[in-house]
Amino acid sequence: MRALIPFAVVAVLLAALPFATDSRYVIGQAILMLFYAIVASQWNLLFGFAGVFSLAQMALFGLGGYATAMLGTYFGWNVWLGMPLGAIAVTLFSLILGLACLRVAGAYVALLTLAVTQGIFVLIVTDTDCFQMVGATCRQLTGGAVGFARFGDLGTREIFGGRNFVTANYVLVAMLFLVTMAFTAAIVRGPVGLAFRALRDNPGCAEARGVNRFQMQLLVFAASAFFTGLAGGLYAAHFQSIGPGVFSLSTLLLIIAMAVVGGVGRVWGPFVGAVLLTLADEVMREFGDYRALGLGLIIAAAIVLMPRGVLGLADAALERRKRNA
Amino acid sequence: MEILGPVLVSGLTTGALYALATLGLSLVWGVLGMLNMAHGAMLTLGGYAAYAVVTAAGWPAPAGVLAAVLAGAAAGVLIHVMIARPLVRRSPETFETSVMIATFGAAIALQNTILAVAGGQPLGQPLSLSGTARLGPLVAPWQNLLIIGVSIVLMSAVALYLARTRGGRAIRAVSQNREAAALMGVPAEAVYLRVLALSGALAGACGLLVSSLTQLSPTLGSEPMLKAFIMCVVAGLGNIPGAIVASFALAMIEALVQYHFGARWGFPVLLGIVILVLIWRPTGLFGRATVQRL
Numbered sequence: 001m002r003a004l005i006p007f008a009v010v011a012v013l014l015a016a017l018p019f020a021t022d023s024r025y026v027i028g029q030a031i032l033m034l035f036y037a038i039v040a041s042q043w044n045l046l047f048g049f050a051g052v053f054s055l056a057q058m059a060l061f062g063l064g065g066y067a068t069a070m071l072g073t074y075f076g077w078n079v080w081l082g083m084p085l086g087a088i089a090v091t092l093f094s095l096i097l098g099l100a101c102l103r104v105a106g107a108y109v110a111l112l113t114l115a116v117t118q119g120i121f122v123l124i125v126t127d128t129d130c131f132q133m134v135g136a137t138c139r140q141l142t143g144g145a146v147g148f149a150r151f152g153d154l155g156t157r158e159i160f161g162g163r164n165f166v167t168a169n170y171v172l173v174a175m176l177f178l179v180t181m182a183f184t185a186a187i188v189r190g191p192v193g194l195a196f197r198a199l200r201d202n203p204g205c206a207e208a209r210g211v212n213r214f215q216m217q218l219l220v221f222a223a224s225a226f227f228t229g230l231a232g233g234l235y236a237a238h239f240q241s242i243g244p245g246v247f248s249l250s251t252l253l254l255i256i257a258m259a260v261v262g263g264v265g266r267v268w269g270p271f272v273g274a275v276l277l278t279l280a281d282e283v284m285r286e287f288g289d290y291r292a293l294g295l296g297l298i299i300a301a302a303i304v305l306m307p308r309g310v311l312g313l314a315d316a317a318l319e320r321r322k323r324n325a
Numbered sequence: 326m327e328i329l330g331p332v333l334v335s336g337l338t339t340g341a342l343y344a345l346a347t348l349g350l351s352l353v354w355g356v357l358g359m360l361n362m363a364h365g366a367m368l369t370l371g372g373y374a375a376y377a378v379v380t381a382a383g384w385p386a387p388a389g390v391l392a393a394v395l396a397g398a399a400a401g402v403l404i405h406v407m408i409a410r411p412l413v414r415r416s417p418e419t420f421e422t423s424v425m426i427a428t429f430g431a432a433i434a435l436q437n438t439i440l441a442v443a444g445g446q447p448l449g450q451p452l453s454l455s456g457t458a459r460l461g462p463l464v465a466p467w468q469n470l471l472i473i474g475v476s477i478v479l480m481s482a483v484a485l486y487l488a489r490t491r492g493g494r495a496i497r498a499v500s501q502n503r504e505a506a507a508l509m510g511v512p513a514e515a516v517y518l519r520v521l522a523l524s525g526a527l528a529g530a531c532g533l534l535v536s537s538l539t540q541l542s543p544t545l546g547s548e549p550m551l552k553a554f555i556m557c558v559v560a561g562l563g564n565i566p567g568a569i570v571a572s573f574a575l576a577m578i579e580a581l582v583q584y585h586f587g588a589r590w591g592f593p594v595l596l597g598i599v600i601l602v603l604i605w606r607p608t609g610l611f612g613r614a615t616v617q618r619l
Binding site for chain 1: 417
C-alpha cells in the first residue's frame, strides 16, 4: 500500500497543474519534462536496477518517433496506429541490442550502445539522396538533416480546439507517464526486479543461484524499450515533427543527468530529477549562453557530491532525524 | 597508383591524429579504469589555447604549442582533483559508471565555457605550414607531414617514458595491479594525477594538430574523441600499442571507404566495425580475456 502514496501524490500534482496555470508555455515545458521523465525512468530501469549502462535510450525514443512519423508520411497511417507499432518495432530493436550486449560489460556496453546511436545519427544526418519529391524540395528516405513534419496529429486540435489542445495533449502525456511508472514499479517490486538487482549486484552469485542471465538481460532490454518507443511516438505526434536532434549526445546526457540528480536505482528518482533540472533550466534561461554550462556543472557536481541523488539525501536526512529523536 | 597516393597521405595523417587522441584516452583507461568523456573537450581546449596565445596575444609559435600542452595538462589535473579522486575514494565499485557521467558533465561545461569566451564562429588556426612536398610519386602537404612527424615523436616520447623511466614504471605497476603497487610503496594517487596530466597534455597537442588541419570550433574535439573510443575498443581498452596499430589501420580503411563510396560512409563503417568487434571479441582484437573471480 505504501508504494501507492507517491503515485497518488504525483497524480494529484500533475492533475492540478492545468488548473493552476493557463500559460501555454508552462504546459508545454511540463509536457517536455514528462517525456524526459519517461525516458529517464526507463533508462533507470536498465541502469539503476539491472546495472546495464546503456547510452542508447534516446535512440530508442528517437526510433519510436521516426517509426510513427515515417508510417504517417509514407503510408498515411494515423499516429494512433503508428505509435503502438513503432513501440513494438523499438522493442524488437532493443532485443537485438540486448543480444549484442550479452558478452560485454561495464564501459564496453556504454561504448557499444553509443556506437549504435551515433551510427543511426550519422546515417540520418548525412542522407542526401532524394527519395521522393515534395513540391519543389526533395525528401530523403530518412528525412535527412531536416526530419519529418506534418504526418498527422493526435486529433486533439479538432476535438478541443486551438485554445485547449495543448492541455489535452498534456493529459495524454501525463497518462502515459503514470502508466509507465506503474509498469516500472510493478517490474521492480516483482520477482523479475529482484533478479535484475541480483544480476546487477553480483552476477556470478545470481547465476549460481539459478537466475537466467540470458533471459533476464533480454527481458530488461525489451521492458525498458516499449514505453520509451511509445513516448517517442507520442513526442513526434505532439510536436508534429521529429528530427535527428533526438539522437544527439546532449539530449541523452540530460536524461542521464535527471536520473542521477534524482537518484539512480529509485523508482521515483528520475521524475524528481526531471522536475528539478527543468526548474533549474528555467532559472538559468535568463543567463542565455551559460545555460548549458550550468547544466554540465550541475551534472558533474551532483554525481561527485550526492551520488545517491536528491532522494538519497532525503533518506539520509530522515534517518538522522529518526536516530536523534 | 594515382588513387593510392592521396589515400595513403590522408590515411596516415588521420591515423596519426587518431593515434594521438587514442593514446591519452587509452592511457587513462588502462591505469585508472576510467573512460574520460571530457577527452574531446581537452582537445578543443588545446586548440583554443594555442590560438589565444598566438593570434590574440601575438606571441611566437612555440609559445602556442606550449600553451596547448599546458592547458590540456591543467584540465587533466583539474579532472583528477575535482572528479576522479573524490569518486574513486568514495566507492571504487561504482567508479566506472559514475566517472563517465561526471566527466560527461565536465565536458559540456568546458565546451560551453569555450563557446562563451571565444564564440561559436569557426576560427583559423594560425599555426600551420603551407605548400606541398614531393616524395617521388607522392605529393603531400607540409602540414600533413608535420602532423605525422609530431605524432610519431610524441608517441615515441611517451613510449620511452613508460618503458625506461622510474615514473613510467610506476604507471605500469599501478595499471597492472593497484594494490600490489601501493604495497610496494608506489603512490597510486600521485600516479593517477600524473597520468591524467600526461593524457591532457597529449590531448592539448592533438587538438592543436587537428585544428591546424580544419578549423577551430567549440565542438572540435567531439569527433576525434568518438574515433578514439572506436580505436580503443577495437584494440581493447587500455592496450596502448594495439590502440596505435588500430588507429592507423582503421584510418586507412576509413580513407579507402571514403574514397570509394563517398565521405558519408567513412564513419558508419568504422562504427559497424566496432560493433562487430565488440560482439565477436568483447575484449578487443588484441585484448586478453580476463578470468573473473567471484
